Amino acid sequence: METTSAPAGWHPDPTGRFEFRYYNGQRWTADVSLNGQRFIDEVAPVTPGHITPGHVTPGHVTAGHVTAGQAPRPGWAPAPATHPAKGFALASFWVGLGSFAFGWIPFVFVLGAGGAITAIVFGIIGLRRVRAGSGVGHGYAVAGIVLSLAAFGTATVGFFFTRQVLRELDQFFDVGEHTERVTGCALDDRLVRLDGSITNNDDSTHSYTIFVSYRDGDELLDTDQTVVRSVAPGATASFSTSAFVDAEQVQCTIDSVTGVAPFTATP
Secondary structure: OOOOOOOOEEEEOOOOOOOEEEEOOOOEEEEEEEOOEEEEOOOOOOOHHHOOHHHOOOOEOOOOOOEHHHOOOOOOOOOOEOOOEOHHHHHHHHHHHHHHHHOOOOOOHHHHHHHHHHHHHHHHHHHHHHHHOOEOOHHHHHHHHHHHHHHHHHHHHHHHHHHHHHHHHHHHHOOOOEEEEEEEEEEEOOEEEEEEEEEEOOOOOEEEEEEEEEEEOOEEEEEEEEEEEEEOOOOEEEEEEEEEOOOOOOEEEEEEEEOOOOOOOOO
């Protein structure tokens, strides 16, 4: 006996997998509800083979332990049907992947570390929802947590890269107190040579990039630059530059002094 006198409507799920299952007056359907949320049971619904005729008595929906009297109050219906969501699991995966891929970049490591923490939280929420039956995406959630843990490693690399970049920029812009001067400017058959010196008046060792120019009055003939490395405190280092110019007389000038360009290899 497959059908009973029970009315069509929501009744306690005879399989026990969900809270309620819809009975259409003839058979159980795949329309189920759990905690007020409506789902589609992807497992085959109750079939005549699952119903024992001897357990079905007048007034029962199916097996003897489920009766029409157990149905929800009249007019009750769960929320509109939805499929279990995997939003948190997917968010954990993509945020973890992005944090792992970009966390090594200087200054971006802060976002990488923050993203890793966020991805772990999303992954834990996703796993809890999977266990509760209200979510899917177990693999995405686990992958997101694993990527997040790895992202802490790349963020650590990014931290040290950032320190090195800041050190290089500081050495470039902060050259300390110094004194530079031209000690010689000679023109020999269109070849002009500038000799100069620079004294480090600071308390720490510095390297310098010295920019010079060659002029004939107000006319700029040429420019050049040279690098002087590792001048100790109080020490003076000499340097020279040269260029070919088309002039009868030349004035040699030191225009500016900066640090060595960041990440320039030491010769």
